[in-house]
Amino acid sequence: MSESFPEIQGGGSLILAWQVRNKKVLVIGGGEVAAGRILNLLNADAKVTVISPRDGLNPEVAHRIERKQVEYHDRRFEPSDLDDPHITMVLTAIDDPEASTTIWKLCKERKIAANIADVPPECDFYFGSVHRDGPLQIMVSTNGNGPKMANIVRRRIAASLPPKMGDAISKVGELRKRLRKVAPGNDEGPKRMQWMSKVCVQWTLEDLCEMDERDMDDLLQSFAPDKVPSLEQIRLGEESGEYHFDGSFGWACVV
Incomplete structure (x- = not known):
């Protein structure tokens, strides 16, 4: 008897709940995108280190630094920043494509998972649009194709759920x-x-x-x-x- 199995649909991502509690994560950049990344990491109880010149800090990132919710270095990225063997992942959110690619290549040499903001080919993982309600987390990913669409779909899913x-x-x-x-x-x-x-x-x-x-x-x-x-x-x-x-x-x- 022939059996029916699901058809393979290539081109997707393996969506996981990555446990980063008490693990060190390096965020390079201090703008609006970095602010969102940092919040996601702190919600996951990660130990966050931010590297960015102070004049480029978003008000929210500056708040995290002032409250000592993150470790902060007021300067530009240096290759030696990746020498720490405890770094679990690297996130870049800077307006410098050439510098971002350099960081990506350095992470590949050291086998560190990295996400280069707005450059899907230079990402080991993507950030989706997340609905959070206590222990409930729902992530919608478009595999880098349409972040705004992910946000729209996520809002529609969240609106269909009962309160609380x-x-x-x-x-x-x-x-x-x-x-x-x-x-x-x-x-x-x-x-x-x-x-x-x-x-x-x-x-x-x-x-x-x-x-x-x-x-x-x-x-x-x-x-x-x-x-x-x-x-x-x-x-x-x-x-x-x-x-x-x-x-x-x-x-x-x-x-």
Whole structure:
């Protein structure tokens, strides 16, 4: 029998959530583009070093420097700046194509991932348009073809989400933590994963946004019989079908 598999669509990027917490990132430039890059990096808890003459600083970048949110060097880039073995990535945002290309080549020699602003061929990775709501991050990338289009698409996606979607995701994270206390054994791992998947699929996004701590506790009582009652059933004190909660974790009685 022939099987159907997804067709390969070349020309894309591998979109990843790059963990740069406590890692050193070098930003060369201090203008408006650099300001956006720096904010993204600080939101990801990176250790940011900025190199730029002070007379070229954007007000936001100057604010980050004044608040000591970044390490700052008031000068132009020097090749020796790349000698630090702890540098994870380099971002350039300067109005000098020749200098940018030189930095790109130096990064390639040292095998350091780099992004040269507005020069897609000289980028190991791209910055997309990002929607952020607490733990929720949604990135739209056009692979360097249309940054403004990425922004438009991202706004439309964000507008379609329920309010406080980030809070809902935080609540799901809390539910998972509580589930581990209810069923801590490693042998329960597959069942925990399957049950959490059922909750996320069977409950609407609006239900997850509305869920409170008492709802979590009541919902967890359905784990042992492997049931997923609705939010309405939980608040009415009942479960669909054959089970009735007795108020304790781990078991239910047939009625």
